[in-house]
Amino acid sequence: MILTRRVGESVVIDNNIIVTVVEVRGDAVRIGIDAPRSVDVHREEVYRELQEANRQAASPDSEAIEELKTFVAGSSESDTDPVT
């Protein structure tokens, strides 16, 4: 769906989400979003990056986890003995 709106005008989605065009300057549009707390709003590219980062983080192999544990144990040792 494509709608035309002027600055200051809004679109209502599903009764309780209001999207307002706040300002238009060149090719940039400022948008105001009034939504219930339960509705997550993200810039699309940030949202996709976060999803991707989470997928990459999911279910590391056990070898990597063991290496991480060693790394953490090693860092706390080096705090007490900076020579090694």
Place this chain on the structure above:
Amino acid sequence: MLDATEETARGNIVEFVSPILGFADETSFALAPLEESGTLWSLTSTQTPGLTFVLASPGPFFPDYAPAIEESAVAGLSANGEELALLVILTVSGPIRTATANLMAPIVLAPNQHRGLQVVLADETLPLRAPLDSAG
């Protein structure tokens, strides 16, 4: 006194009131320590076998990391003033020097409520992949 195993099994279940992004169907995870120092934690789905995230207390790696979290972002935790815990998701898919932490979107927990969520912080300068190795 409760049986220790039973207590652990019940006590460490976290209900996610808004999902870890990309994992919309996962609402229930078990939180367990990975070692004794309290730095590393595993967050394992109770719904999908094999789905685990590795979390870390950010302090030992990123001592200056103390992000401002808007109250509205964590309202879903119904924490009622309870102190919240903040952990970062680690990506450890290779040699340790490539391990990173997601400082942009940490996991915030209300331990007593057994609730958690992933918060996307308003500060866009926070890195999504901060190297662990250079941090220490």
